[in-house]
């Protein structure tokens with residue numbers, strides 16, 4: 001991090017954990033660029049920018065290498081640098097392995113893992129040049145524990161951990177850090193889509209007896225971005241679910 005107020009880029013930032021992260025980072029930032037898959041609707045955007053004047057949105061599908069590179073280049077062109085990147089964009093396409101199509105397997109890998117790589121690569125180039133910067137990849141407890149119906153998602157999140165540790169090793173010589181957060185069950189659109197019976201069953205497996213809030217993951221991301229002696233780590237934030 002530089003002495004100036006930092007510039008952050010958060011992917012998949014329109015809602016959920018991404019939006020909570022933007023709201024957490026904006027008050028301490030020079031600027032937060034929100035990558036969105038589709039533009040945020042006008043009334044919502046007006047309300048957000050009234051509270052956080054130092055945010056902007058850039059549309060890109062992170063799974064598309066060209067769009068991801070343009071996203072990073074545009075961020076650097078407008079703001080001169082990137083001090084923190086949060087690779088948050090993610091999707092699910094759940095199905096048992098025996099019924100999962102290769103198309104659905106690849107779609108989840110493309111957004112969750114290749115998408116993170118697509119944004120990370122040009123960002124890392126800039127951070128190595130700056131000789132500073134921090135990256136946080138949003139993984140999942142499913143990446144280390146697996147879950148029925150989520151082979152594609154688990155594989156993508158496990159892959160993110162390997163990516164994180166490798167980038168941590170490659171970036172360290174220039175003081176660029178890379179860590180991951182592994183959330184458990186967080187109350188967002190992603191978990192709202194689960195059937196009620198599965199939600200109730202999952203609650204019995206969480207010692208703290210509730211789903212986490214997006215803001216609680218944003219706090220962890222903020223910590224990982226700013227703890228200067230932390231790199232190559234995966235911080236699990238799951239209410240005790242996987243201890």
Ligand code: NAI
Pocket residue numbers: 011012013014015016017018035036037038060061062063088089090091111115138139140141182183184185186187188189190191
């Ligand atoms: P969400 O569905 O509310 O947010 C996901 C965001 O990613 C959306 O804004 C969506 O537009 C964006 N996105 C999807 N595909 C994209 C693409 N190709 N390019 C750019 N943006 C794209 O879900 P949530 O829960 O906020 O998820 C955020 C991250 O947290 C994801 O990586 C997810 O896997 C991870 N996570 C979520 C957990 C949960 O319980 N909600 C648990 C563990 C990890």
